[in-house]
Amino acid sequence: MKERLRRILRSTNATPVIVLDEIDSEGLRGSRLQKTIIVEKDVENLVKFHNGIFIKKRISRRYCPVCGKRMRKYGKTRRLELYKCSCGVIIDKHVATSYNAILGP
Numbered sequence: 001m002k003e004r005l006r007r008i009l010r011s012t013n014a015t016p017v018i019v020l021d022e023i024d025s026e027g028l029r030g031s032r033l034q035k036t037i038i039v040e041k042d043v044e045n046l047v048k049f050h051n052g053i054f055i056k057k058r059i060s061r062r063y064c065p066v067c068g069k070r071m072r073k074y075g076k077t078r079r080l081e082l083y084k085c086s087c088g089v090i091i092d093k094h095v096a097t098s099y100n101a102i103l104g105p
């Protein structure tokens, strides 16, 4: 993962912006997921080394990227997990997460 990120950071002429979903490090202490904290620090160091911008924040998955309301599960295919908002938006969970990572609070 680190080598792939390093390759991406080297290949761009623009300032890279990396948004990482913030994890509750206290909740992970002593668990198998504790390694995630180490990876997070590695990613931050790598991004800063390449003069990028590193942002850590809680990214909402279930909130509509258009109006901000909570969405409901709508359906599932082999590749997509769809959510629907009362404003009419139907969106894949991962796409909504990506929008919220960039545009969300």
Ligand SMILES: [Zn+2]
Pocket (backbone or CB within 6 Å): 064, 065, 066, 067, 068, 069, 085, 086, 087, 088, 089
């Ligand atoms: Zn909406």
